[in-house]
Amino acid sequence: MFWLAIVLLCLIPAVQGATSDFAWCYHNTSCNDATWATNAPSYCNGSRQSPINIDSTKATLDSNLKTFTFTKFDSKTALVKMENTGNTAPHCEHQVLVQPECDCGLKDSEGVAAFGFLIDVDTSTTGQPASWKTLTTLLSQIGQKGQAIDPLSVSISVDDLVPANTLKSFYRYLGSLTTPNCEEAVVWTVFKQPVKVSKDLIDLFSTTVRVGDASSPYMLNTYRKIQPAQTITHNSSPKTSLSFGVLLLALTLWMS
Ligand SMILES: *[C@@H]1O[C@H](CO)[C@@H](O)[C@H](O)[C@H]1NC(C)=O
Ligand SMILES: *[C@@H]1O[C@H](CO)[C@@H](O)[C@H](O)[C@H]1NC(C)=O
Numbered sequence: 001m002f003w004l005a006i007v008l009l010c011l012i013p014a015v016q017g018a019t020s021d022f023a024w025c026y027h028n029t030s031c032n033d034a035t036w037a038t039n040a041p042s043y044c045n046g047s048r049q050s051p052i053n054i055d056s057t058k059a060t061l062d063s064n065l066k067t068f069t070f071t072k073f074d075s076k077t078a079l080v081k082m083e084n085t086g087n088t089a090p091h092c093e094h095q096v097l098v099q100p101e102c103d104c105g106l107k108d109s110e111g112v113a114a115f116g117f118l119i120d121v122d123t124s125t126t127g128q129p130a131s132w133k134t135l136t137t138l139l140s141q142i143g144q145k146g147q148a149i150d151p152l153s154v155s156i157s158v159d160d161l162v163p164a165n166t167l168k169s170f171y172r173y174l175g176s177l178t179t180p181n182c183e184e185a186v187v188w189t190v191f192k193q194p195v196k197v198s199k200d201l202i203d204l205f206s207t208t209v210r211v212g213d214a215s216s217p218y219m220l221n222t223y224r225k226i227q228p229a230q231t232i233t234h235n236s237s238p239k240t241s242l243s244f245g246v247l248l249l250a251l252t253l254w255m256s
Pocket of ligand 1: 029031
């Protein structure tokens with residue numbers, strides 16, 4: 001068992017028009033994340049950039065942080081579309097995104113809420129949990145950038161993918177979008193409890209989903225390197241110890 005990290009759901013509000021003016025990328029030294037601060041200095045060279053390592057020993061308790069009340073997370077029909085957005089996901093690069101469309105947020109320093117989930121990769125079993133098996137079975141239909149399943153033909157809820165007890169305790173920090181222009185408008189919530197998913201299913205992301213057409217590379221290592229630390233709070237004890245990295249699944253799940 002090992003920790004794989006991840007950021008999975010990026011909720012409300014989605015960010016339209018968040019694409020960058022320059023052709024950024026992950027795998028070419030002329031446009032990879034090392035160049036973003038130069039090519040998009042505002043905001044990629046800012047002071048509250050994401051992702052960061054979540055150092056749980058430095059997180060302070062904030063009793064004002066309440067647990068969330070999620071709506072539609074139990075709806076089997078709320079997930080309506082799944083899309084391979086390639087490199088160009090305008091929102092979070094990490095991802096399984098759940099997002100209603102909305103044009104708000106980027107101008108506000110706390111205008112975008114992003115949820116990060118940790119995936120605990122389980123090597124002791126295969127095909128688990130069933131909801132993730134159902135979801136990952138669909139990946140072959142969106143192997144290439146731009147491919148989408150719309151409407152989504154399966155009925156799974158967000159609760160099926162992310163057990164409710166996962167959503168009770170979390171870390172919180174103010175950060176940014178993780179792709180250019182890296183707008184510093186994101187309130188990040190990283191849930192402490194990992195979601196356990198068997199390795200065979202996680203591997204499907206890196207053996208099925210490509211960054212472009214059929215001749216392009218698989219979507220591997222499509223994440224931004226860790227950015228300088230920020231002040232982290234959390235809503236409840238105990239703290240768990242985790243190291244935060246990112247596995248990028250540029251996959252978008254649209255929620256109605
Ligand atoms: C990297 O990008 C540059 C500029 O677009 C291009 O000329 C070059 O061929 C690319 N290199 C690779 C390895 O894709
Ligand atoms: C990025 O910000 C640092 C610190 O403010 C500054 O020294 C540096 O010149 C900036 N780099 C670019 C490319 O703007």
